Amino acid sequence: MRNINKTLNVKELALHILDIAQNSITAGAKNIEVSIVEDEGANNLTIRVEDNGCGMSEEMVRKVTDPYVTSRTTRKVGMGIPLLKHSAEQAGGALSIESEPGKGTKLQASFERDHIDKPVLGDIAGVITILIGSNPDIRFQYHHKKNNESFNIDTKEINETLEGIPINEPEVLKFIKEMIRENLKELEG
Amino acid sequence: MTKIKSLADLKKMKGDLQSKIALREKSDSPEGRVMVKVAMATCGIASGSKEVMEYMIDELDKRNIDAIVSQTGCMGYCYAEPTIEVTLPDQEPVVYGYVDIKKADEIIEKYIRNQELVDGIIPVNYQTIEKDKEGGQA
Numbered sequence: 001m002r003n004i005n006k007t008l009n010v011k012e013l014a015l016h017i018l019d020i021a022q023n024s025i026t027a028g029a030k031n032i033e034v035s036i037v038e039d040e041g042a043n044n045l046t047i048r049v050e051d052n053g054c055g056m057s058e059e060m061v062r063k064v065t066d067p068y069v070t071s072r073t074t075r076k077v078g079m080g081i082p083l084l085k086h087s088a089e090q091a092g093g094a095l096s097i098e099s100e101p102g103k104g105t106k107l108q109a110s111f112e113r114d115h116i117d118k119p120v121l122g123d124i125a126g127v128i129t130i131l132i133g134s135n136p137d138i139r140f141q142y143h144h145k146k147n148n149e150s151f152n153i154d155t156k157e158i159n160e161t162l163e164g165i166p167i168n169e170p171e172v173l174k175f176i177k178e179m180i181r182e183n184l185k186e187l188e189g
Numbered sequence: 190m191t192k193i194k195s196l197a198d199l200k201k202m203k204g205d206l207q208s209k210i211a212l213r214e215k216s217d218s219p220e221g222r223v224m225v226k227v228a229m230a231t232c233g234i235a236s237g238s239k240e241v242m243e244y245m246i247d248e249l250d251k252r253n254i255d256a257i258v259s260q261t262g263c264m265g266y267c268y269a270e271p272t273i274e275v276t277l278p279d280q281e282p283v284v285y286g287y288v289d290i291k292k293a294d295e296i297i298e299k300y301i302r303n304q305e306l307v308d309g310i311i312p313v314n315y316q317t318i319e320k321d322k323e324g325g326q327a
Contacts, residue, residue, distance in 0.1 A: 015234050022230060026262060080231040123239075130229075130242055134260040161196045165206050168257070170250035175202065179194040186193055 012122025013047060016087065019080040020049045020107060021131050025138065027053025027105065034128070035143040036121075038113060044093075045111045045118065052104040061099050084109050091118040125180035128153070132176060133168045142180070144187060151183040213255060223256035223301055224276040225249070230263035236270035237289065244293050245273070254301060266311055275300060284311040 017034055024032045029051035037046045056064070064081050085095040092112035099105040111118045128142050132155055140155045158176065159167055166172070227233070227242040242258060249256040266272045269286030275296065276282040285296060286309055299305040 015239065018229065018239060019231050019234050022260070022262060083231065126239065126243060130239065130260060133246065133258070134229075157196060158199070161199050162203070165203065165210065168259075169206060169210070170246060171202070171206060171209070172199070173246065175194065175199055179199075182193045 011119050013119050014122035014124045014127040016080075016084045016109070016119070017047065017049065017124070018127045018130065020084060023080060024049060024051035024053050024105065025131075025135055027051060027055070029053035029104065029138060031139045031141070032131070033141040033143070036124070036145070038144075038146040040113065040147055043113045045113045047109045047111075048106065050104065050106045055101040055103050055105055056097075056099040057101055061097050064097065065095070081107075087111075087117075087119055091115040124184060125177045128180055129173050129177040133173045136166060136168045144184060146187050149187055151180075151187055153180060153183075221255065221278050223249070223254060223278070224274075224282075225256055225258045226261040226274040226276075227258065228262070228264050228266070228270060228272045228274075229260035230267075232263055232267035233270045233272065238271035240290065241271045241273065241288050241293055244290050245297075248294070248297055249301075252297065254297070256301070269311060272311065277301065277304060280304075281313075284313065285309045286311045 013036075021032055021034065031052045033048075033050040035046075035048040035050075037044075037048075039045075065085050066082065081095070081097075088095045088109040088111055092115045093110035095107070095109045097105065097107050124142075124144070128140065131138075132140050138155075140153075142153045144151045153176075155167060158172075162172065167176075225245055227238050227245065229238050229242065242260065245256075246258045249258065261274070264272055264274070264284065266284070266286055271288045272284055272286045273288050273293075273296070274282050274284045277300075283300070283306075285292065285307065288296070288309070292307075292309060295307050299307050
């Protein structure tokens with residue numbers, strides 16, 4: 001019973017992002033771009049995860065929202081995309097995927113911003129930091145736009161600043177997490 | 190208003206970081222590092238692997254244990270998430286299941302520090318579906 005109860009726990013958008021980005025990593029992406037756009041006027045929140053990984057065929061794109069399809073070999077079901085799709089649709093939004101073999105994949109999930117079933121943003125700073133720390137060779141970009149204000153972070157710039165110090169050094173990661181957290185707090189106003 | 194951190198602040202930290210890394214490199218080789226992999230697929234995330242991973246990163250650093258903590262995909266033990274794989278220098282990897290903060294603390298103190306096995310090990314019989322098709326090699 002333990003895990004049946006726990007499966008319902010992906011209630012934070014940040015955790016969905018962590019999950020979806022894992023697909024990009026598995027797809028061999030060297031660039032992963034995560035964006036969140038909040039538009040209060042249009043009552044909309046959109047998450048986009050874009051990568052330059054191996055991409056998927058049209059048939060696979062059609063199939064991935066089905067929980068019983070996965071490209072992995074360790075087990076036969078894949079739940080990440082179906083869970084996010086369900087979450088978006090429950091909150092008056094939708095999920096779409098564009099992909100091209102050899103080029104990459106663009107996944108977008110939209111939500112009604114004030115919908116009662118819209119998951120909370122959650123610990124975005126923690127999630128982005130985990131992704132950066134675990135995959136130092138991947139270039140991560142994170143963009144967060146709220147109305148007309150925005151915050152951007154790019155690991156290419158961070159690496160240039162570090163001049164050879166590994167980005168996954170615990171102290172560096174701690175700094176990155178705090179930097180994202182403070183900037184997002186400022187954005188929230 | 191307090192000042193928000195920027196890359197300029199990171200630049201200022203560089204000197205300290207460099208000397209810390211130089212000190213560590215002098216004391217032991219990179220092969221001497223502990224490797225911790227946290228399973229971070231849908232199953233792991235839904236069971237709380239993010240908290241476990243953050244705890245491992247923070248605590249290993251605080252307790253001065255030279256380790257690399259990274260995420261990995263589903264290892265096939267979805268029923269026992271969160272799972273982590275710990276590899277001590279020159280030893281076979283060990284996979285622990287049902288790892289919460291308390292268990293993670295026990296693994297750090299007993300297994301990583303003293304090489305004393307902790308309850309909750311998943312026996313290694315890791316096989317992929319593809320390998321099964323080929324006739325099941327271990």
